[in-house]
Amino acid sequence: MTLLDPPRSPGLTDLGPLAQLRAGRLPERLVRLMVGLVLYGASLALMVRADLGLAPWDVLHSGLVHHVPLTLGQAVVVMSFVVLLLWLPLREKPGLATVANALVVGFAADGTLWLLDRPDPLAARIALMVGGIVLCALATALYIGAQLGRGPRDGLMTGLARRTGLSIRLVRTGIEVAVVLLGLLLGGVAGLGTVLFALAIGPLTQLAMPWLVVDVGRRPPTEPE
Structure with missing residues (x-):
């Protein structure tokens, strides 16, 4: 094993809400959760400012607002x-991250959008697009790896992966493609960035996961849910 080889991943546990909080290394995991969610929101804002196509779920959200009286942020909720x-x-099983995801990601995205303007050079916009995709994968692995539950969309991903036996890569890619198609049918906005995000986010997340999952040890058999 070389320094470039990923560590052996401890794997994601299947803990209930109380068990997630009682598991080991809680302060570290809370920090990882919050940093991951902030970076997740920032990554979505980078995609918006790149103006080369929204992330797949945001294609769906942008399509939804054409049919109901909601803002994009309200559509996300x-x-x-x-x-x-x-x-x-x-x-x-929900957890702290399930609730925090809906709040922190939105605030982080709005804050990043406030700080950044859309650049004019195409090269800069491409860099924002690529950076947003890579950052989203790292942020996803970071906050899921904190083992404090998943956000609604990522919980759907991990739940389907566990139930079907398919890899996170395949499940995530399939979900992203499906929501893009639905978003387009509703009149959402897509582009090159949408295609690249849908195809790359699954493999990149799976690549990052072994480095970022926190080992919380085995679950005590008598621990309540």
Whole structure:
């Protein structure tokens, strides 16, 4: 094993809300969660400022606002609750990250948008697009790896991966392609960045995950849910 080889991943645990908080290394995991969510929101803003195509879920959100009296941010919240309903047959367990995702990501995205303007040179916009995709993958692995639950959309991803036995790469890519198609049918905005995001985010997230999952140890058999 070389320095460039990824470490052996401890794997994601399947803990209930209380068990997530009682597991080991909680302060470190809380920091990882918040940093990951802030970076996640920033990555979405980078995609917006690149103006080369929205991230797949935002294509869906932008299509939704054409049909209901909601802002883009309100559409994100509404869709979060819709996606949470899909958790029921998957038996995904919510956690602190499930609630924090809806709040922190939005504030981080708005703050980043306030700081950044759309650059004029195409090369700069391409750099923002690529940077947004890579940052989103790292942020996803970071906050999921904190083992404090998943956000609504990423919980759908991990739940489907666990139930179907497919890799995160395949499940994430399939979800992203599906929501883009639905968003386009609703009149959403897509572009080159959307295609690259949908195809790259799954493999990049899976590549980053072994480095960023926190080992919280085995779950005590008598620990309540």
